[in-house]
Amino acid sequence: MSNIYQHFRPDEKEFIDQVLNWQQFVEDSYSSKLSDFLDPRQIHIVKTIIGTHSQVKYGEFGGYDGAERKRMLLYPDYLIPENNDFQTSLLEIVYPSKFVTLSHRQVLGSLMSIGLKREKFGDILVQNNRIQFIVPSEMIDYVKMELKQIGKSKIQLVELPLNQIITSSEEWKEQSTTVSALRLDAILSSVYPISRQKAQTLIQHGLVKVNWKEVEQVSFVCDEGDVISARGYGRSKIITIEGQTKKDKWRLKVGILK
Structure with a gap:
């Protein structure tokens, strides 16, 4: 198993160890393990390590088709996961868009300023004056309680069903x-x-x-x-x-x- 490290970068060892621990947990407990939001490189590492493993399978979901950052679910091969198993929710920012312009960078900075590491939330979506972002369902209350302002603008957060997600302007x-x-x-x-x-x-x-x-x-x-x-x-x-x-x-x- 130690030879697996030669296929990746030295600074990725900690994450590789984490994935191996997830795999072992699923094998030993016969239950699923849900990750934080992973970036594309981390997703590639998980897929490479788990591969076609006979006992452990993986799924990925970031709230919508085409998501860049996704949660990954490692699960026993007899389970069939659904989107709800990824515990992913959608928040929209309500702000005075006629008078204020908010950027992707400002939203990112504000989320991190309330103590969220980057892996604790998913994509930030901007379309015209609408801004949404993906969060773990278990953190909805915390984010709503802590995030009251972006820049100098007071904001409100509204939870929406995932089928109301806006189309990202990124192409x-x-x-x-x-x-x-x-x-x-x-x-x-x-x-x-x-x-x-x-x-x-x-x-x-x-x-x-x-x-x-x-x-x-x-x-x-x-x-x-x-x-x-x-x-x-x-x-x-x-x-x-x-x-x-x-x-x-x-x-x-x-x-x-x-």
Whole structure:
């Protein structure tokens, strides 16, 4: 089992151990284990570890089709989970939208300022003047009690059924590309219309994040599920790594946020 770590990054060991503990819990207790909201890279790790395990299966749900952050449910193979098992709820922010403009960043900051770590809530959705976000059902009361203001604006939170979720303004364009290596600088220069030298400059100046963490190593090796953001160029994600060509280039399917 220790060999499993060689397939992932050293800084992911703690999360891998957590997933292995979840798997063991399900095997030993014959009951399900529900995660917090995981980012795409973490979801990829869970799928890789659990795989086609004979006794433990997994499901994923983030409140709506196309969610980026999702809760994962590990469960015994004889169970058939439903969406309700993911204990996911929807809150909408009511604020004086005629006089105030609220941003995704402000909502994110305000949620974290009341003591919520990023894994404790899901996607934040913005459409025109409407803003919604996904939370664990068990935290509805806490969030309603603590979040009374965003920026200088007083707000109210209204719980809605998941079928009233707004369509996110985010739209991902999928495309295939090839890169000479899975290095961060090579992928940036392939996904965006910039030279490899420009990509290296962005990375070295702390303007690039992988999975929401700043990375300053141009040789950082990317993997499936990674979400990459470069200041001034937007966000992209590696959907799949499809293998190598006859010329030893890597074939990737990527999503680019429009």
